[in-house]
Amino acid sequence: MAFAPGKVILFGEHAVVYGRPAIAVPVTQVGARVTVERGVGGILVQAKDLGLSHTMGELPVDEALEPVVSLVESALEYLGVRLPPPLVITITSTIAMARGLGSGAAVSTALVRGLGEHFGRELSPEEVSALVYEAEKFHHGTPSGIDNTVISYGHPIYFVRGEPPQTFKVGKPFLLAIGDSGVKSPTKVVVEEVRRRWEKEPSRYEPLFDQIGQVVERAKEEMEGGNLEGLGSLMDENQALLRDLGVSSPQLDDLVKVAREAGALGAKLSGAGRGGSVIALIEERTREAVTTALERGGVQGVITTEVSS
Ligand code: MEV
Numbered sequence: 001m002a003f004a005p006g007k008v009i010l011f012g013e014h015a016v017v018y019g020r021p022a023i024a025v026p027v028t029q030v031g032a033r034v035t036v037e038r039g040v041g042g043i044l045v046q047a048k049d050l051g052l053s054h055t056m057g058e059l060p061v062d063e064a065l066e067p068v069v070s071l072v073e074s075a076l077e078y079l080g081v082r083l084p085p086p087l088v089i090t091i092t093s094t095i096a097m098a099r100g101l102g103s104g105a106a107v108s109t110a111l112v113r114g115l116g117e118h119f120g121r122e123l124s125p126e127e128v129s130a131l132v133y134e135a136e137k138f139h140h141g142t143p144s145g146i147d148n149t150v151i152s153y154g155h156p157i158y159f160v161r162g163e164p165p166q167t168f169k170v171g172k173p174f175l176l177a178i179g180d181s182g183v184k185s186p187t188k189v190v191v192e193e194v195r196r197r198w199e200k201e202p203s204r205y206e207p208l209f210d211q212i213g214q215v216v217e218r219a220k221e222e223m224e225g226g227n228l229e230g231l232g233s234l235m236d237e238n239q240a241l242l243r244d245l246g247v248s249s250p251q252l253d254d255l256v257k258v259a260r261e262a263g264a265l266g267a268k269l270s271g272a273g274r275g276g277s278v279i280a281l282i283e284e285r286t287r288e289a290v291t292t293a294l295e296r297g298g299v300q301g302v303i304t305t306e307v308s309s
Contacts, residue, residue, distance in 0.1 A: 001114065002116075003032070003110055004032050004108075004113065006024065006026070006027040007151050008233075008271070009022060010307075011234065012216040013247075014247060015216075018141075018159055019208045020210070021220075023157070023220060025218060025307050026118045026156075027101065027305045028154075028305070029303050030093075030095045031110070032095060034090065036114040036117070037088045039085075042088065043056040043072065043089065045069060045072060045089045046090045047065060048090060054069060056069060056072065061113060067248070068091065079116065079121055082268070089111070099184070101271070102109060102271075104136065104147075105218070108131075109147070111112045112128050124226040129145075140187045141191070144161045145162075154171060155167045158216075158220055165191065169260045170226075172228065173308035174282070175284070175307075176279050177290050177291055177304050178270070178279050179280070182299065190273055194246070199255065208241055215234050236260070236268070239256055239267065249274055252275075256278055256280075258296070263289050263290060264280035265282070
């Protein structure tokens, strides 16, 4: 049995696709679990939450299972398992899909780890991340690689596309409230839309990406120094830039405002935007008020997670 956590992007989503840095953290309150057992014939893949199952090699493959089926093939090839024994691979997940919490990358990570363990191979985070990155291309064409990286490493990371991730010291642990807007927003769609707009008007979007990159650099310093007030206002700055990029929505803007008014030190959307999740920087004393305010604002659920190094 293998587990992989969810994730949130704290700073720098979208700009990270264009080479700017971003910061992401794992969210262990939710996750994906994969069991790999000996079966009776062929390789059976079951996605319990979706009520789907598939025997490898048969056609057609349900669209939702395509990335999984293809990852099983590439992971087995990577592990050098040419003639796999009959297997039953069972996937369950507590991460809502398309809400910015890395559901796809978490399932893929647990799957690769589960297969590795079954065949007696302990894979390094780098190896897992590289295999999952290939599967991520199914979820959206041009992933930066941040989701597979933070989920495989399981630490807060400072990430620049194409470079090894940096872990860093969080000066003072802090709490995040993560609210699910209830609106599904596939990363692929939003990332493609930003790309089309950037291609049309690079002179408008490049400076926005630069400004987001600067916010990320400052945020890393504030996290290392344990300055939560400063960190909160940088979340607000990042949210304003995401709004300028066109990836927020009236609902997300409203949830961010509601969280701020209830005492959060800062708040922003997290992930691709348009729907998905909002995150708010809270303290023990504002936890209840912010959670209640987000719930009244219409979120479908709030998770509180602690960020520490
Ligand atoms: C998705 O979690 C984050 C985006 O920046 C896309 C990516 O980095 O691949 C929107």
